[in-house]
Amino acid sequence: MKAFVLKKPGVVGWHDAPEPSLVPYGAILAPVAMTPCSSDVHTVYGGGSPKAPNLILGHECVARILEVGDQVRDFSPGEVVAVPAITPDWRALAIQEGNDRHAGKPFSGHQLGRTQPGVFAERFLIPDADTTLAKIPQGVTLEQALMCVDTMTTGFTGAEYADIKAGDTVVVLGIGPIGLMAVAGAAHMGAARIIGVGTRPVCVDLAREYGATDVISYRDGDVVEQVLDMTDGLGADGVIICGGGDEVFTQAVDMVRYGIGTVSNVNYYGGTGSIGYPKFSGGRGMAGKTIHMELARGGRARIERMLKMVQYRRVDPGKMVTHRLHGLDKVEEALELMHHKPKDLVKVMVQND
Known part of the structure; x- marks a missing residue:
């Protein structure tokens, strides 16, 4: 065969x-x-x-x-x-x-x-x-x-574990195929503002079709600073990680809200070793930020x-x-x-x- x-x-x-x-x-x-x-x-x-x-x-x-x-x-x-x-x-x-x-x-x-x-x-x-x-x-x-x-199903899994509520602001890190479906899932779960992070025009266009209200790029500056600026310093209610290297995990913790924010990861991190948890934006262990790492x-x-x-x-x-x-x-x-x-x-x- x-x-x-x-x-x-x-x-x-x-x-x-x-x-x-x-x-x-x-x-x-x-x-x-x-x-x-x-x-x-x-x-x-x-x-x-x-x-x-x-x-x-x-x-x-x-x-x-x-x-x-x-x-x-x-x-x-x-x-x-x-x-x-x-x-x-x-x-x-x-x-x-x-x-x-x-x-x-x-x-x-x-x-x-x-x-x-x-x-x-x-x-x-x-x-x-x-x-x-x-x-x-x-x-x-x-x-x-x-x-x-x-x-x-993977993109929707990311959205589901982000604990999205009606009116939330959600960031989707990486708008490849999985991220595009995370955008669609977030929209159907009631997110009001959906900020996609990506650069390829074909994916940017589709992200907007699926419900992204904003698309930002690392080419325009640090994505964490962009998200914090767009949210008056509060950060996003939810961040769905759908692509990128080890650095995206730290970025997600940096940009999600204290006390009620949720990071939902469906991204694959290759190799061995560790991905870094930031002490400062992690509240030195007391930030009240929820993290899900999901298949x-x-x-x-x-x-x-x-x-x-x-x-x-x-x-x-x-x-x-x-x-x-x-x-x-x-x-x-x-x-x-x-x-x-x-x-x-x-x-x-x-x-x-």
């Missing part, structure tokens, strides 16, 4: 991989549309924990069901479904404690393309179809469904909620698809696009014709 794999750190290629084996609660699927994620780029080029040899990459996919196990109730061969990027084992004991993303071990919810074979292959397995796969409502396009499985929410119910937001025209994540390629063999080109990020790119969709 043809599959796009991580051969070793920094080296990808095509591999004749074993066929997936059907399990009682599972489904075998063939990708219909895929998109590489910035975390695929991190997996390939950014180091991190060791990966299995010839690990099949990819975790953002819309797919057609080929086979289902004898315990599957809700899905049938031939259906085209959304495949969530975050696929917890919903039968794990820690799920009952509300720990759906790190049940049993860290990052147990993020399995596809990390600890189990991903979706960039002719066929792949989802071990628990009924709790994982999401039904796509009528009228939702392929592009829209594909953007729901990771990008939209995206996943699973069937979650993604079907995202798809409902699209179905009823609350948000159109399909606008983020700026590039389209055709054929499974174009996955490698798509990964390089996400790696190098040309100015006109937001997301690239590979349609498996």
Whole structure:
């Protein structure tokens, strides 16, 4: 079976991989549309924990069901479904404690393309179809469904953990794909003023479409000072970190309000070591600022909620698809696009014709 794999750190290629084996609660699927994620780029080029040899990459996919196990109730061969990027084992004991993303071990919810074979292959397995796969409502396009499985749910996760209240001022640090969906999420949760931080014109334009009232850039000066000036020195009620290097965490703490402010992080920080907590703006440990460091929410119910937001025209994540390629063999080109990020790119969709 043809599959796009991580051969070793920094080296990808095509591999004749074993066929997936059907399990009682599972489904075998063939990708219909895929998109590489910035975390695929991190997996390939950014180091991190060791990966299995010839690990099949990819975790953002819309797919057609080929086979289902004898315990599957809700899905049938031939259906085209959304495949969530975050696929917890919903039968794990820690799920009952509300720990759906790190049940049993860290990052147990993020399995596809990390600890189990991903979706960039002719066929792949989802071990628990009924709790994982999401039904796509009528009228939702392929592009829209594909953007729901990771990008939209991650951005909305950032907004949800920012504890947004009606009338809040919210800053979104980084307005790439995740940040754009954080802007949309913040708008739907009642933020009055949404300040996006970014520079690429294609993303600035989309940020305004999704609800940003202001967009600022580091090119115009220190972003913390800009936010403090715009808020009469108070700072933002919420800051959602969606991109950037280690420095953005410190910036977020610097610019969020004392006493009631919340920092919500869905950004990936590569490497090891520490990210700095500022003593002064952190109130020397007593600032009353809340910090959430979160992995995206996943699973069937979650993604079907995202798809409902699209179905009823609350948000159109399909606008983020700026590039389209055709054929499974174009996955490698798509990964390089996400790696190098040309100015006109937001997301690239590979349609498996």
